[in-house]
Amino acid sequence: MRTPSPALRRVRDQIHSGGVGAYPTEGVWGLGCDPLDSDAIARLIRLKGRGADKGLIVIAAGIDQLEGLVQWPARESVREAMLATWPGPVTWVMQAADGLPDLLTGGRPSIAVRVTRHPPVINLCRAAGSALVSTSANRSGRPACRRGWQVQRCFGRQLDWFVPGPLGGQRGPSEIRDADTGRVLRAGA
Numbered sequence: 495m496r497t498p499s500p501a502l503r504r505v506r507d508q509i510h511s512g513g514v515g516a517y518p519t520e521g522v523w524g525l526g527c528d529p530l531d532s533d534a535i536a537r538l539i540r541l542k543g544r545g546a547d548k549g550l551i552v553i554a555a556g557i558d559q560l561e562g563l564v565q566w567p568a569r570e571s572v573r574e575a576m577l578a579t580w581p582g583p584v585t586w587v588m589q590a591a592d593g594l595p596d597l598l599t600g601g602r603p604s605i606a607v608r609v610t611r612h613p614p615v616i617n618l619c620r621a622a623g624s625a626l627v628s629t630s631a632n633r634s635g636r637p638a639c640r641r642g643w644q645v646q647r648c649f650g651r652q653l654d655w656f657v658p659g660p661l662g663g664q665r666g667p668s669e670i671r672d673a674d675t676g677r678v679l680r681a682g683a
Contacts, residue, residue, distance in 0.1 A: 513654030521664030549600025
C-alpha cells in the first residue's frame, strides 16, 4: 500500500480523533466518520438533522475492511451475488456484527455496507485504515450535494475535514439491496 499524502494523513488523524468530514462518492458527496465512534456518529447525525433510528451506510476500500462489521451470509449463492457487484455502487443490507454502535445500525440487527471502486474513497479508506460512514452530504429532507462548494455552503466550518475530488459519474445515490432476499430496497441512479 502506498503511503498516504500529507493531506490524507491529516484527514486520517482527524478521523481517528472523532472528526466528521466530507468526500466525493460515486454519485453524491458524502459525510463520513469512524463507524465505531459513537460520539462522531452522533455529531454527524446532528449535522444532518437526521433521525438516529435510520442507520447509516458504511463504505470500504475492500472486503477486508468489513471484517468486524458484518456477519457474512451462510448461503454461497448470496455471497456470490454480493461479490459480483463489488467493487461498485451497490450497497447491501446484511447481518451486523455484534457490538456495533446503535447509532450506526439504527438499533437494528443489520448494517448497510458497500465496497467502492471510486479512487478518492478507496484512498481515503486506505489512509484511515478502515471503512467509513457514508451518508449523503445534505440536511435531512434536502437534496444531496453534488458539488464541493454546496457541501462547504451547507456545512462550512462544522466539518473537521474535507477531501476534494470528482464524483464517480453516477447520477445519484447507490442502489441498496437486501442480502437475505436480493430485493432492491432503493433503486440506484
